[in-house]
Amino acid sequence: xxxxxxxxxxxxxxxxxxxxxxxxxxxxxxxxxxxxxxxxxxxxxxxxxxxxxxxxxxxxxxxxxxxxxxxxxxxxxxxxxxxxxxxxxxxxxxxxxxxxxxxxxxxxxxxxxxxxxxxxxxxxxxxxxxxxxxxxxxxxxxxxxxxxxxxxxxxxxxxxxxxxxxxxxxxxxxxxxxxxxxxxxxxxxxxxxxxxxxxxxxxxxxxxxxxxxxxxxxxxxxxxxxxxxxxxxxxxxxxxxxxxxxxxxxxxxxxxxxxxxxxxxxxxxxxxxxxxxxxxxxxxxxxxxxxxxxxxxxxxxxxxxxxxxxxxxxxxxxxxxxxxxxxxxxxxxxxxxxxxxxxxxxxxxxxxxxxxxxxxxxxxxxxxxxxxxxxxxxxxxxxxxxxxxxxxxxxxxxxxxxxxxxxxxxxxxxxxxxxxxxxxxxxxxxxxxxxxxxxxxxxxxxxxxxxxxxxxxxxxxxxxxxxxxxxxx
Numbered sequence: 069x070x071x072x073x074x075x076x077x078x079x080x081x082x083x084x085x086x087x088x089x090x091x092x093x094x095x096x097x098x099x100x101x102x103x104x105x106x107x108x109x110x111x112x113x114x115x116x117x118x119x120x121x122x123x124x125x126x127x128x129x130x131x132x133x134x135x136x137x138x139x140x141x142x143x144x145x146x147x148x149x150x151x152x153x154x155x156x157x158x159x160x161x162x163x164x165x166x167x168x169x170x171x172x173x174x175x176x177x178x179x180x181x182x183x184x185x186x187x188x189x190x191x192x193x194x195x196x197x198x199x200x201x202x203x204x205x206x207x208x209x210x211x212x213x214x215x216x217x218x219x220x221x222x223x224x225x226x227x228x229x230x231x232x233x234x235x236x237x238x239x240x241x242x243x244x245x246x247x248x249x250x251x252x253x254x255x256x257x258x259x260x261x262x263x264x265x266x267x268x269x270x271x272x273x274x275x276x277x278x279x280x281x282x283x284x285x286x287x288x289x290x291x292x293x294x295x296x297x298x299x300x301x302x303x304x305x306x307x308x309x310x311x312x313x314x315x316x317x318x319x320x321x322x323x324x325x326x327x328x329x330x331x332x333x334x335x336x337x338x339x340x341x342x343x344x345x346x347x348x349x350x351x352x353x354x355x356x357x358x359x360x361x362x363x364x365x366x367x368x369x370x371x372x373x374x375x376x377x378x379x380x381x382x383x384x385x386x387x388x389x390x391x392x393x394x395x396x397x398x399x400x401x402x403x404x405x406x407x408x409x410x411x412x413x414x415x416x417x418x419x420x421x422x423x424x425x426x427x428x429x430x431x432x433x434x435x436x437x438x439x440x441x442x443x444x445x446x447x448x449x450x451x452x453x454x455x456x457x458x459x460x461x462x463x464x465x466x467x468x469x470x471x472x473x474x475x476x477x478x479x480x481x482x483x484x485x486x487x488x489x490x491x492x493x494x495x496x497x498x499x500x501x502x503x504x505x506x507x508x509x510x511x512x513x514x515x516x517x518x519x520x521x522x523x524x525x526x527x528x529x530x531x532x533x534x535x536x537x538x539x540x541x
Contacts, residue, residue, distance in 0.1 A: 104296075106324040110312070113303040114296045114325060115276050117287040119259070155255025156508045160447040162474060164246040172440050176474070178249075244441070248474075252447050255333070257358060257504045259290025263332035264358075264504075267349075268295040269322065271340030272429045273421055275302030278339070281493035282500070289501070294329045296322065300425035313428035315371060315435040319348050326353070333358040335504060339489065340364055340460070341429075344371060344438060350448050360446075361500055363453045364486050367465035368443035368472040371435035384423070403457035403485040440472055449475040451503040453496060455484030477503075 100117040161178030257264045266286055268279040276283075276295035283293050298318055300306040311317065322345050326334070334356050338346035343365025350357040421429075450473050454466040463480070470478040481488050481495055489496045 104325060104328065106321045109305070110299065110307065110321070111305045112296050112299065112321060112325065113276070114294060114329075115283060116329065117283065117293045119287055119290045119292065155253045156510045157251050157253055158475075158508060160252050160474060161249045162247075162444070164248070164441055164444050165242045166244040166441060167240050168243045169240070172444075174444055174472070246441060246445060248445060248447065250447060254449055254507050255358075256507045257333055257335060259286070261333070262292075265292045265294060265329060265331040265334050266504075267326065267329070267334060267336045267346075268293065269336065269338045269342035269345050270295075270298065270301070271338075271342045273301070273426065274298075274339070274342075275420070277302065278487065278490055279337075282337070282489060282497060285493070285497045286501070291504075292331070294325070296325050300429070301421055306422060306425055308424065310428040310431065313425065314432035315344065317432070319345055322349065323352070330356055332356075335359045335361070337361040337500065338363065338365060340366075340486065341433070344435060347438060347443065347446070350446055351442065354447065357448050359503065360448050360450045361453065361503065362450060362466075362469070363489060363496075364455055364458050364461045365452070365466070365469065366461045367468045368438075368440050370437070370439040371433045373431050373433050377430060400459040401486040402491060403455070403483060404491075443469070443472050444474070447474055449503075449506075450477070451499070452476055452478040453488065453499060454478065454480050455486060455488035455491070456480055456482045457485040458488075460486045 100115050102114045102116050103111050104114050105111050159178040161176075163175040163177060165173045165175075167173070268276065268282060270276060270278050276297050279295050283295055287293050297304040299312055299321060307313075326349055330353075334353075335358055336346035336349060338344070338361070340363070343362045346360055346362065350360050452466050452470055454461070454463060456463070466478060470476040479499055481492055484492045484495070
């Protein structure tokens, strides 16, 4: 503690930041650590594991895969793997309407997947009329075509005059309307499939080491795994300019990593702030992102840094407070604070960044485009994993995210907290693997067009939401 205070005072006097994070020579080059220069002078450490597979592909398939490029990918070309054609085609259709009073109405018109699909190998797919959503602010709203139903008048007590009827409301005019109408192939992604790649993205203060259990588990199952260190984290370079840590700068870094390692079917797994980057990539590359996992990512709201946060303090002050911040992170990020959790925090290299990087990361969380409409436009299947004891991300935020998304399935781990993938690796690995293998069962889909239209007309699902204040993660 005394050393930290002394270094903080020197930092204030000299104007230099102590404990810079610089690229390190990998002590285990055989474990797949690579250094990728995403921009001149901007180098990210990436752990890339390509498992050895049996030579089950033909020479023609291998040539087609080697010649494929992310930027010029032709989705009509022959598949380069064995089973990617054996998936199910799901109709993704919804109408998103934004009104001038700040309300958002989402009407599902296509197929909706059951919320309990992850309890079996194959999921069921039925018309959207079977979906029921209950929001905290609109508990009285049933399956009504009117997003703002007027409550029935209360009869006046005896002896009192009947009040005058309220003025007739003017018909609302939508400010913006988005119509999504597309078809998506959803298939089982096995470790033996050479066209599947898993991308793991950490959040603020973390590193690729927090995914150690997941990287080892899925690489042993035959999956190709990619996990980068964000700029200023782990063993990646740490530029001494705040603009290097904005959301857009980090998103472009991850775009470069994604384009370098992407396969035909890619699964993105994000934690905390890393969920926002996975959302960005899924929105930018809908044909390449096959599934997404969001672990304690928060609600579907635009990002905006908090002006009253402790991370707005000068870097030298944050350096003096670093022991307190580390203890606070241990207490809030883990359900228990024993020796095991401290060792996990140390092994995961979590919250081991310079005060300058930490301050710049928190101040750079500005992403106004990532609002409810942005998330509602996603058509990729998404698994949300939430640790019940998480003190950073409330439960209702992940619930609201599940309500906004088209194909989302929320799973809660009661004994987990914010760092649930480190606290409960077996549980998280099982959930993720089950989601990777899942594909919808089309046999139970309504085959008659007339019956489908009647079912949809009977009770359309309307999500009526209020725009919430932007938050940072």
